[in-house]
Amino acid sequence: MAPKIAIVYYSMYGHIKRMAEAELAGVKSAGGSADLYQVQETLPQEILDKMYAPPKDSEIPIITPDKLQQYDGVLLGIPTRYGNFPAQWKTFFDSTGSQWQQGSFWGKYVGLFVSTAALGGGQESTCIAAMSTLAHHGMIYVPLGYKTVFGQLANLDEVHGGSPWGAGxxxxxxxxxxxxxxxxxxxxxxxxMFYETVAKAHGGA
Ligand SMILES: Cc1cc2nc3c(=O)[nH]c(=O)nc-3n(C[C@H](O)[C@H](O)[C@H](O)COP(=O)(O)O)c2cc1C
Structure with missing residues (x-):
């Protein structure tokens, strides 16, 4: 049976959302499908206005811990805050105590993609910071690695994000x-790559 994949993101200004759509195109190119979700906003509208945050796409459903339980693999989109999760993501994971206790996320496959303002802003540290959460839930991190994207990641002709930890x-x-x-x-x-890896581990696409 084909694995069930979710792509879950938080995006204040749309960069991670655009990356999530590109991740989805990749899942589809491997013959799979994935459901897009966004993480619940936690900031009041007044603050979002002061931060010049545009309205969220109301077509993309909000993830809940229960919904996430239904998936075999999850790609998490994280726009960095000080090289770490934004509070919106942290709030989501802080609401998964029941899943942690019951091991409901245990054995799920996880890939990460990130956004930072600038070089040195935390592309890799954001992924590393996520590891503790994944380890406590027993989720299996699937790194991007170099095998399928060596030329792109090693490209020094232009400025670009991304690392073997995940796209960026x-x-x-x-x-x-x-x-x-x-x-x-x-x-x-x-x-x-993520879909193919999960499908292989899951016993076929
Ligand atoms: C409170 C705050 C902290 C941030 N910390 C960092 C940081 O440590 N490094 C960095 O490069 N960018 C930082 N940024 C910039 C965000 O990472 C950037 O706005 C985000 O990646 C854009 O993605 P989005 O459009 O999907 O929200 C920060 C932004 C905010 C609001």
Whole structure:
């Protein structure tokens, strides 16, 4: 049976959302399908306005711990805050005590993709910071690695996000930079690789 994949993201300015769509294209290119979800906003509208955050896409459902339990593999989209999860993501995971206690997320496969304002802003540390949460839940981290994207990740001809920890983009400190074709290509390759890996581990697509 084909594995069930979810792509779950938080995106304040749309960069991670765009990367999530590229990850979805990758899953589809491998013959799979995935459901897109967003993480519940926790900031009041007044603060979001002050941060110039555009409205969220109301078509994308909000993830709940119960819904996440139904999936075999999950790609998490994380826009960094100080090299770590944003509070919105942390709030979601802090509401999964019951799943932690019952081992409901145990054995699920997880891939990560990230966004930072700039180089050195935490592309890799954001992924590393997520490891503790994944370990406590017993979730199985699937790194992007280099095998399918060596040329793209090693490309020094242009500025780009992403690492063997997962696809990535740079938003710039004012959010003006958008994911580049190269960054989207890596995100799509990750979606494909992730689906193939989970399908193989799951006993076939
Ligand atoms: C409170 C706060 C902390 C942030 N910390 C970092 C940081 O440590 N490094 C960095 O490069 N960008 C940092 N950023 C920029 C965000 O990572 C950036 O806005 C985000 O990746 C854009 O993705 P999005 O459009 O999907 O929200 C921070 C932004 C905020 C609001």
């Amino acid at each position: 983009t740079f938003a710039n400190s004012d959010g003006s930079r958008q994911p580049t074709p190269l960054e989207l290509e890596v995100a799509t390759a990750q979606g494909k």
